[in-house]
Amino acid sequence: MSSISPIGKGALAFLTIAALGALSGFGVNYFGPIYLTTHKPVQPIAYSHKLHAGDNKIPCQYCHTFARRSEMAGVPSTQKCMNCHEFLGANKPEAQKLNDYYDNDKPIEWKRVFDLPDHVWFNHKRHIRKGVKCQKCHGPIETMEVVYRSNDFKMGFCLSCHQENGAPTDCWTCHT
Amino acid sequence: MDRRSFLKVGAVTASSGVLGACGQVTKKVIPFVTRPDDGVNPVDGYWYATTCAECNSGCGVIVRTVNGRAKKIEGNAVHPVNGGKLCAKGQAAVQRVYHRDRLTQPLMRKGAKGSGKFEPVTWEKAIATLGEKLAGAEGSVFYLNSGNNDITAGVANAILGKMSGFTMATNHDPGKESQFAGGATLNEYPHTPYPDLENAEFSLLLGADIFESDRNPVFFARSFGASRRDRPSIRGRLVYCGSRLSSTAASCDKWFPVPPGYLGVLALSIAHVVVESVISRGLAQSIQRNALGRWSEALAEYAPEKVADKVEIKAELIRRIARPFIDEAPAVAIAGDDIAGYSNGVEGLDAVAFLNMVSYEIGREKLRIKPRHTPVSDQDLKQRMLAWFGLAPEKQTFRRLKELVDAMSAGKYKVGVIHHTNPVFDTPASLDVKTALGKVGFVAAFANFMDETTSQADLVLPDHHWLESWSAQVPNFVPGVPVLNLRQPVIRPFNDTRSATDVLLAAAGKAGMKIPAKNGEEYIRKIVDKFRAEMLEIDPTLSRDAAWRTLLSKGGWWPSEEEQEPSETPSNDKLWAMKNRLKVNDPSFEGGSGFPYHLHLYQTVHMGRGAGANQGWLQEAPDPITTLMWQSWVEMNPATASKYGLIEGDLVTVTSPHGSITAPVFPYVGIRPDVISIPLGYGHTEYGEIANNRGANPMKLIGTGMDSQSGALAWRSCKVNVKKAGGSVVMLRSAHPEGEYKGEIFQL
Numbered sequence: 001m002s003s004i005s006p007i008g009k010g011a012l013a014f015l016t017i018a019a020l021g022a023l024s025g026f027g028v029n030y031f032g033p034i035y036l037t038t039h040k041p042v043q044p045i046a047y048s049h050k051l052h053a054g055d056n057k058i059p060c061q062y063c064h065t066f067a068r069r070s071e072m073a074g075v076p077s078t079q080k081c082m083n084c085h086e087f088l089g090a091n092k093p094e095a096q097k098l099n100d101y102y103d104n105d106k107p108i109e110w111k112r113v114f115d116l117p118d119h120v121w122f123n124h125k126r127h128i129r130k131g132v133k134c135q136k137c138h139g140p141i142e143t144m145e146v147v148y149r150s151n152d153f154k155m156g157f158c159l160s161c162h163q164e165n166g167a168p169t170d171c172w173t174c175h176t
Numbered sequence: 177m178d179r180r181s182f183l184k185v186g187a188v189t190a191s192s193g194v195l196g197a198c199g200q201v202t203k204k205v206i207p208f209v210t211r212p213d214d215g216v217n218p219v220d221g222y223w224y225a226t227t228c229a230e231c232n233s234g235c236g237v238i239v240r241t242v243n244g245r246a247k248k249i250e251g252n253a254v255h256p257v258n259g260g261k262l263c264a265k266g267q268a269a270v271q272r273v274y275h276r277d278r279l280t281q282p283l284m285r286k287g288a289k290g291s292g293k294f295e296p297v298t299w300e301k302a303i304a305t306l307g308e309k310l311a312g313a314e315g316s317v318f319y320l321n322s323g324n325n326d327i328t329a330g331v332a333n334a335i336l337g338k339m340s341g342f343t344m345a346t347n348h349d350p351g352k353e354s355q356f357a358g359g360a361t362l363n364e365y366p367h368t369p370y371p372d373l374e375n376a377e378f379s380l381l382l383g384a385d386i387f388e389s390d391r392n393p394v395f396f397a398r399s400f401g402a403s404r405r406d407r408p409s410i411r412g413r414l415v416y417c418g419s420r421l422s423s424t425a426a427s428c429d430k431w432f433p434v435p436p437g438y439l440g441v442l443a444l445s446i447a448h449v450v451v452e453s454v455i456s457r458g459l460a461q462s463i464q465r466n467a468l469g470r471w472s473e474a475l476a477e478y479a480p481e482k483v484a485d486k487v488e489i490k491a492e493l494i495r496r497i498a499r500p501f502i503d504e505a506p507a508v509a510i511a512g513d514d515i516a517g518y519s520n521g522v523e524g525l526d527a528v529a530f531l532n533m534v535s536y537e538i539g540r541e542k543l544r545i546k547p548r549h550t551p552v553s554d555q556d557l558k559q560r561m562l563a564w565f566g567l568a569p570e571k572q573t574f575r576r577l578k579e580l581v582d583a584m585s586a587g588k589y590k591v592g593v594i595h596h597t598n599p600v601f602d603t604p605a606s607l608d609v610k611t612a613l614g615k616v617g618f619v620a621a622f623a624n625f626m627d628e629t630t631s632q633a634d635l636v637l638p639d640h641h642w643l644e645s646w647s648a649q650v651p652n653f654v655p656g657v658p659v660l661n662l663r664q665p666v667i668r669p670f671n672d673t674r675s676a677t678d679v680l681l682a683a684a685g686k687a688g689m690k691i692p693a694k695n696g697e698e699y700i701r702k703i704v705d706k707f708r709a710e711m712l713e714i715d716p717t718l719s720r721d722a723a724w725r726t727l728l729s730k731g732g733w734w735p736s737e738e739e740q741e742p743s744e745t746p747s748n749d750k751l752w753a754m755k756n757r758l759k760v761n762d763p764s765f766e767g768g769s770g771f772p773y774h775l776h777l778y779q780t781v782h783m784g785r786g787a788g789a790n791q792g793w794l795q796e797a798p799d800p801i802t803t804l805m806w807q808s809w810v811e812m813n814p815a816t817a818s819k820y821g822l823i824e825g826d827l828v829t830v831t832s833p834h835g836s837i838t839a840p841v842f843p844y845v846g847i848r849p850d851v852i853s854i855p856l857g858y859g860h861t862e863y864g865e866i867a868n869n870r871g872a873n874p875m876k877l878i879g880t881g882m883d884s885q886s887g888a889l890a891w892r893s894c895k896v897n898v899k900k901a902g903g904s905v906v907m908l909r910s911a912h913p914e915g916e917y918k919g920e921i922f923q924l
């Protein structure tokens with residue numbers, strides 16, 4: 001490589017760095033999950049699914065009422081929490097926070113745990129009506145103190161289940 | 177690769193890995209505190225009725241809201257103004273709610289006056305400050321708005337109108353203001369005659385760009401569609417006269433490029449032909465015969481043969497244009513900006529009104545015409561409703577604005593309140609509103625965005641978007657019937673903003689002034705209570721609340737179709753009184769021999785006066801005629817352009833006696849060779865990243881000359897010169913324009 005001058009070497013090194021850097025960045029962004037499976041954000045209220053859905057056996061759809069009715073499962077209004085918390089847990093600090101939100105007419109800004117890219121058209125209603133269990137995708141929610149993302153929701157995950165159950169696998173089933 | 181390079185590569189790779197991971201923005205899920213309705217489905221969403229406020233036309237809209245967010249705006253199908261249709265600005269309004277440049281909290285001036293430096297303050301402080309200033313400014317307060325007669329103007333008038341020396345004025349609104357002026361001289365009612373395009377078989381548009389800017393583009397586009405489609409054996413014919421082939425003109429069957437300022441003369445010439453036929457054929461017995469003699473005398477000098485050279489249309493063609501007004505009723509002449517924008521504007525508007533009235537008398541005789549005149553009783557109701565909105569027409573002229581600005585400059589005002597309008601940008605630069613504002617003791621501006629005017633204020637009060645607030649409005653121009661539009665909050669406020677009406681009321685209340693209502697909602701309910709007995713469509717057995725909900729769900733109140741039938745025919749007394757006014761003087765122009773071209777400014781359907789310039793959706797929508805986007809341009813006839821060796825994209829400097837601007841040339845065959853045309857709305861400097869430094873603001877070119885009778889700005893009466901500036905730019909566009917307009921041009 002004697003024909004390359006010191007300046008040339010510098011330039012080559014820079015290009016290599018730039019190219020590798022760009023490639024790896026691209027790789028992580030493109031092939032990587034939108035959220036890592038460990039995605040476990042700290043929520044404004046330390047709400048425990050284990051306590052509500054596990055220990056007290058409140059059905060999922062008591063709160064997520066829209067799962068059977070629409071594309072989105074929906075997060076309950078604060079008012080719905082107050083159905084019970086008007087009377088329960090007033091002495092607990094987290095329930096107190098809830099009360100404050102409600103009294104001040106301020107919505108709770110939950111952090112989103114489960115999400116799909118915009119080019120996927122997922123519909124809760126269809127899956128619920130078919131009898132797919134919530135846990136099939138969301139994992140053992142009723143055991144989670146803090147909800148985390150238990151699956152990476154890549155296309156293979158959807159497809160394997162669709163194939164097992166004879167559900168359509170045409171592209172436009174999900175990518176409409 | 178040596179060790180150092182390897183380390184560098186490693187570092188970059190690792191950091192991009194981190195960057196990749198950082199790409200996981202954590203989104204939020206924000207549920208309602210209280211579920212709004214039983215059965216609200218977060219995905220299907222709900223539609224709420226309200227009224228568009230992007231311009232002053234007052235189209236009814238319905239808004240789809242999903243999870244408390246406004247997703248889509250559509251026209252309200254039952255609304256008498258727009259009947260389910262909307263213009264681009266209305267469609268794009270939702271982008272303004274979630275716009276990144278929105279003002280989110282009250283701001284108090286920090287630096288020197290006019291420096292545009294602010295610091296955030298609490299609402300309590302802002303309201304207290306405004307109250308204090310208003311209370312201490314007896315005799316020297318002004319309120320300036322865009323001409324939108326909404327309840328904020330009504331409330332301002334109710335509170336401040338009691339002070340001596342209070343001035344209420346509106347910003348210059350090209351076209352509309354002159355229409356007002358024309359209406360005032362003609363009608364006794366301050367509202368323009370309502371041209372019934374829908375039922376006409378022949379429509380003569382005299383410089384009326386009714387599908388893009390004039391009075392209400394949606395209403396007229398809809399009427400145009402109906403005139404072409406809805407009648408099995410009749411296809412409405414339209415002829416356009418004016419100096420530029422606008423997109424309205426391009427929709428017509430013929431275009432006559434009449435020289436600027438001579439459309440009024442043309443109207444009288446057509447009237448001459450009509451009156452002569454009435455005399456010779458004994459038509460229209462309802463017209464007093466001695467009146468006819470006087471008209472004939474007054475119109476003698478407008479015989480087609482005598483004016484053919486002035487209007488550049490052959491005499492026999494003028495006679496042909498006149499024929500439908502005699503034979504083929506219903507015919508209607510519609511006057512617009514290219515009549516009104518000159519020093520002889522009102523004379524031209526009078527001429528057109530005269531033509532319509534005579535033609536109507538002929539048709540009435542034959543029972544072949546049924547114009548939708550507004551019953552006098554309805555006009556009265558409309559006037560009484562308008563009283564709640566504070567904006568009498570005489571407050572809406574340019575003369576009034578100029579007097580206000582002059583008084584500001586003289587240091588007469590201690591406090592000024594500006595409501596959603598940007599006069600620093602959209603009035604002639606020669607008026608110099610900016611300097612004048614600097615001489616006002618304290619300026620409070622209600623706005624959604626920082627702009628050239630808001631940045632001059634001492635206190636900036638971020639208003640709710642109209643989708644977030646209560647308001648009401650009586651549309652000024654169409655339809656003829658009285659309409660009370662209601663605006664309700666269809667979403668919760670997205671930022672820490674407050675309704676201008678509520679802030680004004682709170683401030684005045686704090687300062688111990690007498691206020692007409694506690695808040696905007698209560699003010700509107702008072703209006704509804706007041707007029708409920710006259711709103712015959714509301715079931716009288718309904719409770720107050722039930723009636724209110726019915727109105728809200730419909731978007732407002734207007735008379736039912738049957739009721740719109742005229743109960744009384746308008747008296748034609750006005751017609752007899754018009755003989756003295758059958759005269760159109762030659763227009764006078766600013767700029768001497770060094771300025772050979774007429775300057776023709778116009779509003780595009782997307783930009784309007786410039787408020788739309790900070791919206792990407794409107795910037796990227798191609799202009800219907802040129803297909804250009806994201807920039808302004810200077811239209812020149814190809815013959816004129818080639819005289820200066822200019823081709824598309826070449827920069828050209830346009831100079832008038834008042835200033836000069838530089839912008840790229842767009843050669844356009846649909847414009848007279850002696851006319852240069854520039855769209856309004858571009859060239860912002862303080863209106864956010866999307867709007868700033870995009871194109872040039874042609875308001876720098878025009879002066880403050882007025883039509884002396886009406887006080888309207890003669891905004892088309894300026895002449896300019898052009899010079900090649902050197903250099904050129906790439907013109908952004910959606911398609912090649914040749915295919916877009918070529919087929920539409922008729923050469924005569």
Ligand code: SF4
Pocket residue numbers: 228229230231232233234235258262263264265266267392393394
């Ligand atoms: S014309 Fe357009 S901007 Fe004006 S009120 Fe109607 S929809 Fe809104």
